[in-house]
Amino acid sequence: MEILIKASQFILSLSLLIVLHELGHFIPAKLFKTKVEKFYLFFDYKFSIFKKKVGETVYGIGWIPLGGYVKIAGMIDESMDKEQMALPPKPWEFRSKPAWQRLIIMLGGVFVNFVLGIFIYIMLMWSYGEEFLPNESVNAKDGIWVENALAENLGLQTGDKILTVDGQAVDKFAGLTLEFINGNNYQIERNGQILDKEIPEDFISQLMDRGKNAGPLIYPRYPFTISSISEDSPNVGSDLKPKDIITAINGNTIKYFDQAESILQNLKNKKVTVSVKRGNETKQVNLEVTEEGKFGVGLAILPGKDLEKLGYYDLADIKYSFSEAIPAGWNKSWKTLTDYVKQLKKIFNPSTGAYKGLGGFISIGSIFPDEFSAQSFWTITAFLSIMLGFMNLLPIPALDGGHVVFTLWEMITGKKPGDKFLEYAQIVGFVLLLTLLIFANGNDIFRLFK
Structure with a gap:
């Protein structure tokens, strides 16, 4: 039952994000009088679970849950419709539109993902506020509890007070592990002495080798x-x-x-x-x-509220008015994006071992809770929306970012890339994405057996 609840939330969240992303392409295409032949949730290779033609567009649901797409006439995309591209351009086709219109159409999906993520975070801040254990509250008492070899190898000891990571103070105690993942150095206070320490380059590799059930890296000190x-x-x-x-x-x-x-x-x-x-x-x-x-x-392990009642720590419980929730939601979105970019950089550095943490559908689905919680569902959906927006901006052919790069090149140089070049680039992009997909989901399977 737990797996079913997780899977249902994952499919619902993914479906919502895909439909809205593709809607971000669909709406400007229609506004610029560009023909949209298909609007699909999931891929429909050979057959569809559902399809219905309304006007000039076929709306449907495919059977391969790896994303979704809009098929825009006259555009070299995942459909690889070479027959259509061999014919003379028609006025309603994507390739006949001015470069600036094509650029807006391609950026529409990414724009929707970012706006959606920011909007959800704003509404979460307004509806629930924030409740957390401040790192400063732990420092004001007697520091952290270290009870595992990895934290010791990192250079931490029980009683240490973590002051900064990469020169920045950390507000939330629960966010310290993520800061260590993204960081390069940290500063602590130990017995009244300030110490600067380096984070080992292979820290993420060591963290992954512990396994997902190893528990937190560090704890507050408990009664x-x-x-x-x-x-x-x-x-x-x-x-x-x-x-x-x-x-x-x-x-x-x-x-x-x-x-x-x-x-x-x-x-x-x-x-x-x-x-x-x-x-x-x-x-x-x-x-x-x-x-x-x-x-x-x-x-x-007592929850924060109990620790607060016993006088061990002071929790932060911040409530926002709607006007206050707007900058708070924006800041949360920006922090989510910058943290994700930092992790992506480390993935491309083999010496960090961060590639071990790369996951596919099982990893993404597993972050949803065993029991449905509206707050958790929308928090994860906001994170995935921003992640999807950034991933689609990467300058890889077959992603929106690849099309954006080619269009910007055309706008700057006045030279449009040839259709053959775009076809080959699309194939290369698909091979790269398929390789990444296989590797990420292979990691999931390996971790299951491990």
Whole structure:
């Protein structure tokens, strides 16, 4: 059922983005009296799931869910209609229109994607605002918790306060991992000393090798809150209960779980007395420490609201009026775009290992939640819309960006590329895109088996 919910959201989001993108080409084509022969969601090689002709245009749904298209008369595109191109140009054909009109038609889809992404982010800011754990709140307390080798290899230690990445302060604690992915260096405060450190070039490769279930790179420091007691724990039957918060061990006060870890390493195979906060009361509980230096219990990762109630951190809860949501949505869109461009640059640098993170339909579908949430759905759709807009701007033949480059060349030089050249360029572009598609989805399959 979870897979079905994810897949349904993915298909709905993708379909919406494709239809609106193609509508961005369709509307200016119609305004400039250019004949549009087909308007399709998905590709219809050999047959269509649905099609209906209205006026001069056939509207339909194909069976290959790899995108969609509008077939504009007199344009060398994915249809590769050589017969039509061999005939003399007609006044209603794309190739007969002035270069500036052709440029607007080609940029229409990208324009819609960017406007749609910005609009969705604005509406999200207006409707939901923003709620997050500020990085400054973590720094104002006692810094981060480091509990994995990758964070240690990065040069981080428990208690560090992350000040900047690439010279820029990071507002949201949850955004730190992405900043490390996109960044080259960072600055921390450790025991009152300011330290500058480099991010390893292969950091993304190391991050990908951990696997998707490895957990966050870094955590805020959490209280020692019990989630459960293991069946093989020596403390089964003790007065310890889920949601209890251990605040002292043998009289040694602890505020965070990581402090308990170091204390317990010196108390292996011993009996201890712990102070437990349970609701509004504090109890003393006798426990046994295992030979590994543990209690045999699970740690509860408390949500931000609970941490705030306990006085550990102060959450940011920002509400926007509609006028305030406009610049907030714009800033979110710009941040999304610039982060995506940074990641794309690293993908083209093999030494970063970022290519390992390149994913296809499985990866995109997996970012949707197991249960439908309007806020999550529209947030992901806004991200995908901006991503789709930028990808289509890349100067690759077969993408809108390739057509834009050829049209701009014509406008600057006054020389129009020949039809044969455009046909060959289109083929090369398709081969590149198909190779990328196979590689990205191959990565997905590899990760599934791994």
